[in-house]
Amino acid sequence: MAETKKKMKIVVSLDLGPEVMPLLYNRDDLEIIAWPHASSSGKEWLVKNIAGADGCIIMLFEKIDDEVLDAAGPNLKVVSTMSVGYDHVDLKALAKRGVRLGNTPDVLTESVADSSVMLALMAGRNTKEGTNLVEKGQWPGWSWSPYGLCGPQISPNSPADIRTVGFIGFGRIAQATLARMIGFGYTRCLYVARSKDPARAADIEQTIKARHPTLTTVKRVELDELARESDVVYILAPGGSETYHIVDEKFLKQMKKTAVLVNNARGTLVDSDALAKALKEGWLWGAGLDVVEGEPNITADHPLVKEPRCVMIPHIGSATWESRIGMATMSVNNLFAGLERQPMVSEVQL
Numbered sequence: 001m002a003e004t005k006k007k008m009k010i011v012v013s014l015d016l017g018p019e020v021m022p023l024l025y026n027r028d029d030l031e032i033i034a035w036p037h038a039s040s041s042g043k044e045w046l047v048k049n050i051a052g053a054d055g056c057i058i059m060l061f062e063k064i065d066d067e068v069l070d071a072a073g074p075n076l077k078v079v080s081t082m083s084v085g086y087d088h089v090d091l092k093a094l095a096k097r098g099v100r101l102g103n104t105p106d107v108l109t110e111s112v113a114d115s116s117v118m119l120a121l122m123a124g125r126n127t128k129e130g131t132n133l134v135e136k137g138q139w140p141g142w143s144w145s146p147y148g149l150c151g152p153q154i155s156p157n158s159p160a161d162i163r164t165v166g167f168i169g170f171g172r173i174a175q176a177t178l179a180r181m182i183g184f185g186y187t188r189c190l191y192v193a194r195s196k197d198p199a200r201a202a203d204i205e206q207t208i209k210a211r212h213p214t215l216t217t218v219k220r221v222e223l224d225e226l227a228r229e230s231d232v233v234y235i236l237a238p239g240g241s242e243t244y245h246i247v248d249e250k251f252l253k254q255m256k257k258t259a260v261l262v263n264n265a266r267g268t269l270v271d272s273d274a275l276a277k278a279l280k281e282g283w284l285w286g287a288g289l290d291v292v293e294g295e296p297n298i299t300a301d302h303p304l305v306k307e308p309r310c311v312m313i314p315h316i317g318s319a320t321w322e323s324r325i326g327m328a329t330m331s332v333n334n335l336f337a338g339l340e341r342q343p344m345v346s347e348v349q350l
Ligand code: DGY
Pocket: 060, 082, 083, 084, 085, 086, 108, 265, 315, 316, 317, 318, 319
């Protein structure tokens, strides 16, 4: 009599939708335990359900640490996060158990670059105040007065108007955002990167200049210079302890009064209290945030929600059908590769 092979147990902490869940359900060698909602399952559900699992798919609100991994036990081969960022995963805890980690870059590069530029435009042009008035039925008679609701222009107004875009983090999404800013007429690009290797910087700068011949400057700088010189600062670096509050009071105090700050990375990179103070006191012009420390528990009395020149959207920088279906599919393919001990589409080196 043929022996029936034990199914591999897979825990999925989010509903990946009708396009992607069948990839899992169609495999008869897998037992799927899935949280049935699109929102995060939360850690408690995960800990309760993960015992004996061979693999799991998670999202960025679930912390993967010793507690979850101990609850999973020794069968666990792969954790697959439906996100490019992985600051919610304890890499050391995975490494010591030999568990592999997959993530989902590339398929969200264009959507996050789009939303980064959108946030810069929104923060520069008083859209929060303007739309608030319109929604309250208070279309202001004074808005088309000579200087009603004016803000600094994001695009240079003439070739003599030289603008600088600054990036904290200069990976794929930052470079895609730069391409858009060049379309707006920016000719100077400064960036802060983790690597201090001059040869690496020279290589990046040469590649970027060859790709964008209208750029006069591409330069890796220290944070202070980036703060002082940039007209728009984009934060597009990974979260975690290395970048915690990289934008603090000192940084904000050095920014141009007309500059705009965009955070499309992780909330932990910005000191929220310092930013609220900076906006109130006019150290910079405005901020556009897709992420904020403490999300999703952000209430109407949060100091940044109350700031008229702080535009906030609820972590939807990658929320296009194209990106999200791509991310969900990649997370499943990474899981399969992990189970089969094959190379993943994208694997985080532990
Ligand atoms: C990620 O995937 O890490 C991002 O936060 C997407 O918006």
